[in-house]
Amino acid sequence: MKKIIVILALVAVACAPAMAAVEICSEKSGNTVTVKYRVASGPNSVRAFALDLSVSTGTVTGVTCSNASYYIYPGSIQISSGSVSNYGSCVCNSTYPGTKGGVGTSGVTVEMGSLYTGTNKPATSGTLFTFGISNTAATVTVAAEPVRGGVVMENPGESPGLTVTTGSPCFAVTECFPSTYVGYSDWKTMGKPDCWCGTITAGMAGTVAWKFQCYGDADNKTQDAVGKYRVYTNDYWKVVSNWRKKITTAGLDACADFDHKSQDAVGKYRVYTNDYWKVVSNWRKKDSTFPGSGDCPTG
Numbered sequence: 001m002k003k004i005i006v007i008l009a010l011v012a013v014a015c016a017p018a019m020a021a022v023e024i025c026s027e028k029s030g031n032t033v034t035v036k037y038r039v040a041s042g043p044n045s046v047r048a049f050a051l052d053l054s055v056s057t058g059t060v061t062g063v064t065c066s067n068a069s070y071y072i073y074p075g076s077i078q079i080s081s082g083s084v085s086n087y088g089s090c091v092c093n094s095t096y097p098g099t100k101g102g103v104g105t106s107g108v109t110v111e112m113g114s115l116y117t118g119t120n121k122p123a124t125s126g127t128l129f130t131f132g133i134s135n136t137a138a139t140v141t142v143a144a145e146p147v148r149g150g151v152v153m154e155n156p157g158e159s160p161g162l163t164v165t166t167g168s169p170c171f172a173v174t175e176c177f178p179s180t181y182v183g184y185s186d187w188k189t190m191g192k193p194d195c196w197c198g199t200i201t202a203g204m205a206g207t208v209a210w211k212f213q214c215y216g217d218a219d220n221k222t223q224d225a226v227g228k229y230r231v232y233t234n235d236y237w238k239v240v241s242n243w244r245k246k247i248t249t250a251g252l253d254a255c256a257d258f259d260h261k262s263q264d265a266v267g268k269y270r271v272y273t274n275d276y277w278k279v280v281s282n283w284r285k286k287d288s289t290f291p292g293s294g295d296c297p298t299g
Helices: 002-014 184-189 233-241 273-281
Strands: 018-029 032-041 046-055 060-065 078-080 083-086 107-113 125-133 140-144 151-153 159-166
Touching: 018 140, 018 151, 032 046, 046 060, 046 125, 060 107, 107 125, 140 159, 151 159, 233 273
Parallel strands: 018 159
Antiparallel strands: 018 032, 032 125, 046 107, 046 140, 046 151, 060 125, 078 083
C-alpha cells in the first residue's frame, strides 16, 4: 500500500497541466486548528494529501487524523507478509527527506491517502485532521509538501490547482449538514461527507447536489440508459461492501449510511438492515417518483 501511494505521488508531480481545483483551509480556535478540504472542480477525487504544518511561535502539540476515507498513512504504515499490521500515524517520520521536525517542534508533515475503488470514493469535501498548538497567538501555515506530491488526484495525469487559505471560518460547503440534526456529530466524525447534505444551498457553488441519498442512492447517479433508475445495482453493492461497518472502521463509505444512524447497541453498525431496506423500498425508482423530489436530509 505504501508503494502504491508513493508511486501515485511521484507520477502526479511530473504530469500534465492542472485539470482540477482543490481548496484547503485551516480554522484556528484557541489551541486547536482544523484543516479542511474541498474539490471545487474536476471529475475525480483526491487520492492522497501530503501537507506541511507550521507555527510562527511555539510548537505543534499533537495531530489527530479521523477522516474515515483517508486512513492510509504512508509515512508510518507497517506491512507484514502482504497484510497491513499497523496503519500507524498520519504524522510523517521526521527522519524522512523533506519532512518537518514533528510533534513538539514548530512544524509537522502529515501524509494521508485512500485506496478507494470506483464504488467507495471519499467525499468531495470534509475535515482532514486537527492539530494542537502551544501558543494561541501563533500564525499557522498549511502548505503542500512538494517531495510527496502535495495533493495527488485519482487520475495520475491530473495535476490539481491548489488554493490554501488560513483563517476562520472555512468554506461554507464544509458545514452543509444542519447542526440541529441528531446525526450531526457522526457526520463530523466521518469527515463531513457531501452526500448527507441534500440540496445545494447558498455558498455551495460548484458542488453536486445529493437529493436522494437518504432514499438509498449511494452513488448520486442514475443507472440504465432507458429507465434512469436512481436506486439500482451500484447502490446495492455499496451496501454490501460496507455491511456492518462501524463509524471507526477504516474505509467506511458514509454514503451507504442512508438513515444517518447506527444500529445494534453493541456493534453500532453504520450500514445495516435499515439501510438495506431503504434500497429495497426504493428499488428502480426514478427522480420523479420520490416524495417531494427527494431533498435529503430528512431529519
